[in-house]
Amino acid sequence: LGTRVDAVDMAGALARIKALIQKRRFAQVVTFGSEMAMLARRDPAYQSLINRADLVVPDTIGVVCAARMLGCRMRERVPGVELVERLGAACASERIPIFLLGGEPGIAQQAAVALVQRHPGLIVAGTQHGYFAEADSDAVAKRIRDSGARLALVALGFPKQEFWVSHHAAALGELVCIGVGGTFDVISGKLVRAPRLVRSLGLEWLYRLAREPRRLRRQLVLPEFALRVAGQALRERSNRTASAQDNAGAASNGSRQ
Numbered sequence: 001l002g003t004r005v006d007a008v009d010m011a012g013a014l015a016r017i018k019a020l021i022q023k024r025r026f027a028q029v030v031t032f033g034s035e036m037a038m039l040a041r042r043d044p045a046y047q048s049l050i051n052r053a054d055l056v057v058p059d060t061i062g063v064v065c066a067a068r069m070l071g072c073r074m075r076e077r078v079p080g081v082e083l084v085e086r087l088g089a090a091c092a093s094e095r096i097p098i099f100l101l102g103g104e105p106g107i108a109q110q111a112a113v114a115l116v117q118r119h120p121g122l123i124v125a126g127t128q129h130g131y132f133a134e135a136d137s138d139a140v141a142k143r144i145r146d147s148g149a150r151l152a153l154v155a156l157g158f159p160k161q162e163f164w165v166s167h168h169a170a171a172l173g174e175l176v177c178i179g180v181g182g183t184f185d186v187i188s189g190k191l192v193r194a195p196r197l198v199r200s201l202g203l204e205w206l207y208r209l210a211r212e213p214r215r216l217r218r219q220l221v222l223p224e225f226a227l228r229v230a231g232q233a234l235r236e237r238s239n240r241t242a243s244a245q246d247n248a249g250a251a252s253n254g255s256r257q
C-alpha cells in the first residue's frame with residue numbers, strides 16, 4: 001500500500017536497534033501497525049516519514065499477514081510491549097541510558113520503575129508525561145538530549161509520536177527514538193495485555209477492542225486494509241502470470257528463429 005516495512009523478527013529488530021544506538025547519531029524507529037498503513041495511504045507526509053525511517057518493525061498481526069500475502073517472508077510480529085521489555089534488558093546489561101516520554105502524568109514514571117525492577121541496572125535518564133503544551137515541545141526535546149539518554153521511548157500514540165520525533169530530530173541530538181504507542185500503559189500495569197493464548201491466535205486486537213470499545217472507530221479501517229492487501233496480492237499474482245507467459249512466448253519464438 002506504499003509503505004515500507006522491514007522484514008525483521010524480534011531478534012533482528014533488537015540487533016538493528018543496538019547497531020543504531022552504537023552509531024551515536026539520530027535515528028528513528030517506527031513500530032508499524034495496520035491502522036498506520038491506512039493513515040499513511042491517505043497522508044503522503046506520514047507515508048514518506050515512515051519510508052525514511054531507519055527501521056520499521058511489524059507491530060501487528062495484520063502487517064505480518066499482509067506482508068506474507070504479498071510474498072514477503074516475515075517471521076513474526078514485533079509487538080511494541082515486548083520490544084520495550086527486550087530493549088530494557090539489553091540496555092540494562094550494556095549500561096545504555098534510556099528516556100521514557102509519553103502517557104498520562106505519572107505513567108512513564110511507573111513504567112520506568114517497573115522496567116528497572118525487571119531489569120536491574122537499567123539506567124533511566126528521565127521521564128516526561130505526554131500531555132505537555134506544543135509550545136514546550138522544544139524544551140522537552142532538549143531535556144531528552146541533555147539527559148544523556150541514548151535511546152528514547154516515545155509513547156504519544158500514532159501519528160503524533162512519529163511526527164513529533166521527526167520534527168524535533170535536530171533538538172533531540174544523537175540518540176535513537178522509537179514510537180511505542182500505548183506500551184507504557186501496559187508496562188506500568190494500568191492496562192493488562194491479552195492472555196498468551198489470545199496473543200498466539202493473533203487476536204490481541206480483538207481483546208483490546210473488547211477492553212477499550214473506544215478503539216472501534218480506529219479499527220473500522222481494518223476491513224478496508226484487508227481488502228486492499230488482498231486486491232494488491234491478486235494484481236501482483238496476475239502480473240507475474242502475465243510476465244511468465246510473455247517470457248515463455250518470447251523463448252519459444254527465439255527457439256523457432
Ligand code: UDP
Binds near residue numbers: 155157
Ligand atoms: N498519549 C500521550 N499524549 C498525547 C496523546 C496520547 O502521551 O497527546 C499517550 C496515551 O496516554 C497513550 C498512548 O499515547 O498512553 C497512545 O496509546 P494507544 O493505545 O492509543 O496507542 P497505539 O499503541 O494504538 O499507537
